[in-house]
Amino acid sequence: MTAPAPSLSEVLARPDVWRGSDFARVTAEPSGHAELDRRLPGGGWPVGALTELFPETQGIGEMQLVLPWIARLTQAGGRVAMVDPPHLPFAPALAQAGIVLSRLLLVRPQSEDGGLWATEQILRAGSCGAVLAWPGRLGAVELKRFQLAAETGKTTALLFREPRAAAEFSPAALRLKLTARPGGLRIDIFKCRGGTPTAVEVLLPALAANG
Amino acid sequence: MLWLGLHLPQFSLEALGDASASQVVTGRRGARRWVIAGAADRIAPGTDWGTVQVLHPDLRAAERKPRAERETMQSLVAWAWRYGSELVWEITESELDFGLPCALLWVEIGASLKLYGGLAALLAHFDAGFAETGHVGSRAVAPTLEAAALFARIGLTEPVIEREQLPAALDALPLASLMLTPRTSEALKAIGLSRIGELLALPAAALGKRHGAQLVTFLDRLLGRRPDVRPRWRPPAKFQRRIDLLGEVEYTEGLLFPLQRMTRELGNFLKARDTGLQVFRLTLVHGRASGGRPQADTVLDLRLATSARDPERLLRVLREQLSRTPLPAPVRSLRLNAEQFIEPATGQRDLFDATRGDDEAWSQLVEKLVARLGAEAVTSLGLIADHRPERSWRTRACDAPLAEVARVTAPPRPIWLIDPPKPLSTTPKALAAAERLEGGWWDGGDVLRDYYHADLHGGRFWVFQDRLTSAWFLQGIWA
Structure with a gap:
């Protein structure tokens, strides 16, 4: 007497059966740049995960890349934290970009350690929808902690890092190299969980108008 | 009236704020010194201190601190306020038993039975809550104050609800458990009495003539035949708590345990008054600095983003603030003060509101960041x-x-x-x-x-x- 062979759907329902496509299920927030969103799994910045941005130098439009998303998030009542930015964020410019300033938390600690601690706390708390952080040197341990904290708090974390750190290992879900192009940016998506590495050019009209 | 009586045998030790196993409290009269609380598993209360030193050289002695006992009792009463609106407490020294202090607390629970869903549920709630306070004691339920105290003292936990049941419950108990004056108890023993039942069987008028009206009044109150009016506890207007550390503490980590206790007491105080606070103050009283100069107190003014009463949250803010405050000298005692109270904004909430709790979490996060990094480092823009x-x-x-x-x-x-x-x-x-x-x-x-x-x-x-x-x-x- 043999048991009847299980159907395919029964087999797939077993908890010990893993499917490759499960990993591709990424929750994401649209970045507001259609060309970029098309190439990112889930269609934007991954929620509850780390995204690392490596601009080749400062001031090539890396903020213009994220501002539309921040603006939409704050307008919808979400909160955004900026931890240890390299300069003072200029309130009128942020308001011009459509950001609701009262939903913005600016953390400027005295020490680098304070910044790392604050980043982790905010990521873990989950009461901020997004965290933009400019950490200095980051080891694998700190990155792993950030990643776990972002998962716990379901927070979208964007880390702006120096280009040479791109060669190091990182648990981040998404890693982007940013290079200046006339009127925009070239974005090398060189690590992308649930998608394929690729490159895309994004036009940044605000930047083009000022250039 | 249905009183829950609570007897706290180790209270004078607990009030010292140090729960180490080698600490004992001693009483002193002239040259005599004896143990009144502490190390209960090794020595009986009343043992001579000289004897104890020989048998257990590791034990450390401390005198009673009446003020600390009163303050600790205040916070315990504030905690017990949730079980009834009428509370009475007493810290007395009995004339028998080497002047052992007797700390008693009564709560009138008759009016709260319905709220808690019956006596069994209330007692279960009380026992669980009492275990968390860190005190040791035994409780009993009886219709009169004296009977509740008596039952609690001898550890009779079975509740006695009706006044008519009291004589039967008291009948077989030894006369010594009444804690009468030495003269009276000697005299009663001399006429051959050993149980309370035998004493109650005697005519009251004759007892009064022979042993004084006091004994009759006491028995009447014990049985509920005469009202027992004692001052009821009123919640104090502000919170003040001081803990003297037994040694000097050099690192902030060593302060966490007493602070945890203080914040828990503050939480009870706030809950009893149904309020919260936004500002409070911790004062660290220092010993002498390394040069032998007296060191000024360190005062930490703490501010919460929103009014709160949760002890965990108060402790978290204290801890963050302490972690960035260097100690100029070892700490000798801690003072926690709170005078301004603001009702926490609990507000009306939407049953289906998904964002509830979000603002709470947010203000806690900001508090944490401000406490560690300073208010100037955590801002918003305008x-x-x-x-x-x-x-x-x-x-x-x-x-x-x-x-x-x-x-x-x-x-x-x-x-x-x-x-x-x-x-x-x-x-x-x-x-x-x-x-x-x-x-x-x-x-x-x-x-x-x-x-x-x-x-x-x-x-x-x-x-x-x-x-x-x-x-x-x-x-x-x-x-």
Whole structure:
């Protein structure tokens, strides 16, 4: 007497059966740049995960890349934290970009350690929808902690890092190299969980108008 | 009336604030010194201190601290307030038993039975809550104060509900458990009495003549035949708590245990008054500094983003603040004060509101960040209606009320501001989009500037030329 062979759907329902496509299920927030969103799994910045941005130098439009998303998030009542930015964020410019300033938390600690601690706390708390952080040197341990904290708090974390750190290992879900192009940016998506590495050019009209 | 009586045999030790197993409290009369509480598993209360020192040289002795006992009792009563609105407490020294202190607390639970869903549920709740307070004691339930105290003292936990049941419950108990004066108990023993039942069987008038009216009054109160009026506890107007540490503590980690106790007591106090607080103060009293000079107290003023009463949250804020406060000298005692109370905004909540608890979590996060990094490092931004860039923004405390009045009508502005502007040694090239800003004569910050966009080293910058000095400055970065 043999048991009847299980159907395919029964087999797939077993908890010990893993499917490759499960990993591709990424929750994401649209970045507001259609060309970029098309190439990112889930269609934007991954929620509850780390995204690392490596601009080749400062001031090539890396903020213009994220501002539309921040603006939409704050307008919808979400909160955004900026931890240890390299300069003072200029309130009128942020308001011009459509950001609701009262939903913005600016953390400027005295020490680098304070910044790392604050980043982790905010990521873990989950009461901020997004965290933009400019950490200095980051080891694998700190990155792993950030990643776990972002998962716990379901927070979208964007880390702006120096280009040479791109060669190091990182648990981040998404890693982007940013290079200046006339009127925009070239974005090398060189690590992308649930998608394929690729490159895309994004036009940044605000930047083009000022250039 | 249904009283829950609580007897606390180790209370004088618990009030010292140090729960180590080698601490005992001693009483003293003349040259005699004896143990009254502590190390209960090794020595009986009343043992001579000299004997104890020989048998257990590791034990440390301390005197009773009546003020600490009163304060500890206050916080315990505040905790017990949730079980009934009428409370009575007493700390007495019995004439028998070497003057052992007797700490008693009564709660009138008859009116709260319905709220808690019956006596069994209330007692279960009480026992669980009492275990958390860290005190040791036994409780009993009886219709009179004296009977509840008696049952609690001898550990009779079975509740006696009706007054009519009292004589039967008391009948078989030994006469010694009544804690009568030595003279009376000797006299009663001499006429051959050994049980309470035998005493109750005697005619009251004869007892009064022979042993004084006091004994009759006591028996009447015990059985509920005469009212027992004692001052009821009233909640105090402000919170004050002091813990003297037994040794000097050099590291903040060593303060966490007493602080945990203090915040728990503060939480009970706030809960009893159904209020919360936003501001409170911790004072660290120091011993002498290394040079032998007296060291001024360290005062920490703590502020919460919103009114709170949760002891965990109070402790978290204290801990963060302490972790960034260096101790100038070892700490001898701690004082926690709270005088201003604000009702926590519990507010009406929508049953289906998914964002509830979000604001709570948010203010806790901000509190935590502020406590560790300082208020100046954790801000939000606001606008000011001024066309001079350096005066068109301000930082705002995160919990400050929102007043977004200013609107931006200026041409595009860069994301990053260099404040103050950085002087440039060379004239920048590739200038575009000129904008002239003038004004400020009315407040002394007069500016005459021409602003340009410039490319320097591959980045895009916002520069201006001061028209009075012709010097160039960098004020912003486009990013």
